[in-house]
Structures are given as C-alpha cells and as structure tokens.
Amino acid sequence: MRKFYYLFLLAIIAQCGVPEARRPIKVKTGSILKESVERNKALLKQEEEQIQKIIAADSNNTYLASGGGTWYHYISKNNESDYHPKPDDVVTMEYNIVSMENDTIYTKQEIGTITYNVDKQQLFPGLRNSVKLLKEGESATFLIPSSLAYGYHGDKNKIGTNVPIKTTITIIKIDKSQN
Template identity: 50%
Template sequence: MRLVFHTLCLIFLFSSCKTPEARKPVNIKSGSFIDESINRNKELAAKEESRIQKIISTDTINNYITSQTGFWYFYSKKDTLSSITPKYGDMVTFNYNLKDLNGNVIYSKQELDTITYRIDKEELFLGLREGLKLMKQGEIVTFLFPSYQAYGYYGDDHKIGTNIPLIAEVTLNTITKESTTEN
C-alpha cells in the first residue's frame, strides 16, 4: 500500500510540474489616454489663443507684446529711464486685479490688496510670476494669460474655475533687491 501511495505521489509530482507561462493581459493599453489628453490640451490652448488674438486684433489702442513664455501684454504706464527689473530673490510689492476674457472682474485690486512677493521663492501662478520679472518699478502692465499660464485645470478653488484664461492689470509698486552680502 505504501508503495502504491509513493508511486502515485511521484506520478502526480512529475505530471504537475511544468514551466510557468506568462499570462496575457485582459486589456491592452497603448497610451491612447495620454495621446487623447495631449490632443485635448492642444485644442484647448488653440481655442484660448484664438480668443486672445481676437481681443488683440480688435484693440487698436494698445501695442501688444508676446512674451517668450506664452502670454501677451501691453503697457499702460511704462518706465523708459530705468533698467531695473526684479530678479530671483528680490522682494516686490504690487497690486493687481483679475478679469475673464469678457472683461468681467473676478478679483478686484481692493479685494486682493497689496501683495508682497519674493521673486521665484514663493507661490504665485506661472504667468504672473513671469510677468513681474518683465516690469520696472511704477509700471502698469496688462497681461493676457491662457489658462495654462494662469490657474490651469484646477482653478483657484474659489472664483476661478477650470481652464479659465485671465486678464491681469498689474501695478508694480516697489522692488527691493535681495541683499548680496553674506555675514
């Protein structure tokens, strides 16, 4: 009886052992979601830029400048004498308001009050962060930001929703250069 049991165990052991086979996935993903997302974002950016270009083309009063980072702006008050613009670490104070592309005020200057900001060392939305670096003390500049330069997909969790392009009227009050001396 023992011999039969051992023989059966050996047969079962040898017959059940085989090399592992790779399992095939049930669903094959090809990265199509990422491709679709890229296409949606390109279409959204093109629509927003088209709306901004329409605003620019109908505004015959102001001379718009295209930034290297993808937004447009014009000067309401320009300083032609100074060459000092804020750099990394400099402290600036400024006032601004935010509007949608239809000109509806989202945040007023009074609501936002005077902002004190250390260039590139504190949080501020991308377009405004880059726009401040173009300004000189006392200048007033109006920026037109596509949503990817503003609050993007997430908005600001208050008044600015998803993918909203913005107009910001900014007054740069002061620039305080970062101290370069070390103790």
C-alpha cells in the same frame, strides 16, 4: 443500453477539447495621456485664437508677446529705470483679475497690495513670469491662457476650470536682493 453508452461516450469525447490558452488583457498604456495632450493642445489653440481676436480688436494698445506664452501692453512705462526683478528680489505690487470678456473676478482691493519674493513664493505661472517683465512704477495688462493661469483646477473659488484671464499688474517697489 448500448445506444445510451455510445451517446454518453460521444458526449464525453465532444467535451474533451484542446484547452484554449488564456490571453493577457491588452492594456493601452498612454492612451489617456495622449488624449489629454491632444485635448490640451486644442484648448490652447482655441484660447490663443481668442487672445488674438482681443488683440486685433484693441487698436488703442500695442501688444507684446512675452516669450513665455502671455501677451501684454503697457498702461504706464518707466523709461528712467532699466532694472527688472530678479530671483530673490522682493516686489511690492498690486494686481486684479478679470475674464477675457472683462468681467471682474478679483479686484485690486480684494487681493490687496502683496509683497512677493521673486521665484520663491507660489503664484500662478503667468503672474510669476509677468512680474519679471515690469520695472518699478510700471503697470501693464497681461492676457494669460488658462494653462499659465489657474489651469484645470481653477482657484477653487471664483475661477473655474480652464479659464483664461486678464490681469493688470502694477509694480510699486522693487527691493533688490543683497546677493
């Protein structure tokens, strides 16, 4: 019985230890955001390389950088006017959307002639910025990276996730703001 008592006492003493403190769970804040930024930078670099290849292969046109992340060339230019659309102007225009491989996504007929109140209506960023580069009667083709097109979400119809696009825009009329 005494052996049993010592064995029992030894088991109890062995179980008694210093309680170990619970450590907080380490949460890596910002790691998902950092990964997303790196992924988007890599995607933009890839799309810019694709755009530069298209520009290099198109020896018939002279491309201009917009300063806002797009590249464009004129189809028809209006040398008689020097007025570009300003905020609150109303622009009547037509445009189409094609892939970088020239596959038609939306025709001008599908989109139709639209009336756009400059900087007051929702258009994708590349189109909003491109409209302000053209004058009345001008037409140009723009190469737009996905970040300035429909981005991660696409248009939830024909344009998928992260798809760079080409769009040919024709400015039919500019109604100047009264301000």
